[in-house]
Amino acid sequence: MKPPPFTYHAPRDLPAALRTLAGVGGKVLAGGQSLIPMLNMRLAAPGHLVDINRVAGLDGIEVTPAGVTVGALARHADVERAGVHPLLTRALKLVAHPVIRNRGTVVGSLVHADPAAELPAVLAVLGGHVRVARWDGGIxxxxxxxxxxxxxxxxxAVEPGELAVSAFFPALGEGAGAAFEEVARRHGDYALAGVCAVVAxxxxxxxxIGVGTRPVVVELNGHQADWREAAALVRDATEPEGDIHASAAYRRHLVGVLAERALRDAAREGAAARGS
Incomplete structure (x- = not known):
């Protein structure tokens, strides 16, 4: 299949990219691992395509004590190899296949906002944010x-004319641990259900992930003494829908099992970091 007709733009710097988006709108092309298939299947038909791959300065990975900032053109594989955040690194290993990770971008995955994807859940559980830019006579x-x-x-939440330029993933914090667990029919497929946990x-x-319309965080303060009880709270707060791949009841059961496993693993990691 072929995409519908569109006008192609290839700005060379951020101001030019933002002025183009402000003037004509359209879709942003970064990694293209979700957008190109959607265009080919005619699920999206933008009149303009703004390719930001030539824009300098958007591929950075900046590490500070507060956390990690990932630029809009930083590829999954590059961030994974950098090993700059334990939970982010674990999640990236589960994203699709190596050929996809070599091209796809972390920020692009967040903007795509697929509720079955790993990275939106990571950003949510860490309490991170996405930086969005627009042209208003200036940046x-x-x-x-x-x-x-x-x-x-x-x-x-990216509005027409805006560009997501980076995402910030906060550090786990002293003495905290993290874990990511999911079940998929095949490695690289979208998960039937999954969870990521941070235990401080x-x-x-x-x-x-995979059990709602968007990533939702469950706070479990005060339940660290009984991870089975905590996991039951996560399971009971889950209202998935069934489909040809798995029933709603099975997905809810998976969430409980995976939540307990992830919480225990994260707690062990945190205890090891504290030397206790």
Whole structure:
């Protein structure tokens, strides 16, 4: 299949990219691992395609004590190899296949906002944000928290004329551990259900994938003494839909099993970091 006709733009710097988006709108092409198939299947038909791959300065990976900032053109594989954040690295190993990770981008996956994807859940459970830019006679920026960024299935808070330029993944914090668990029919497929967990000495959080319209975080403060009970809370707060791949009941069961496993693993990692 072939994509519908569109006008192609290839800006060389960020101001030019933002002016183009402000003037004509259209879809942004970064990695293209989701957009190109959608164009070929005629699920998207933008009049303009703005290719940002020639824009300098958007492929950075910046590490500070506060966390990791990933630029809009940083590829999955590059961020994975950098090993700059334990939970992000684990999640990236589960994203599709190597050929996809070599081209796809972390920020692009977030903007795509697929509720079955791993990276939106990671950003949500860490409490990160996405930086969005637009042209308003100059470059203006705004930071959108993860809790507000994922609006619905395949829908983010990036507005027409805007470009997501980076994402910030906060550090786990001292003495905290993290884990990611999912079940898929084949490695690289979208998960039937999955969870990622962060356990700190005084708090625990779990985000779920593949069982809702967007990543939702369950706070488990005060439940660290009984991970089975905590996992049951996560399971009972889950209302998935069934399809040809798995029933709603099976997905809910998986969430409970995976949540307990992830919480225990994250707690062990945190205890090891504290030397206890």
């Amino acid at each position: 203006t920026m705004r930071d959108v928290p993860a809790g507000e960024f994922f609006v619905g299935p395949m829908e983010s 000495p005084d708090a625990a959080r779990v985000a779920r």
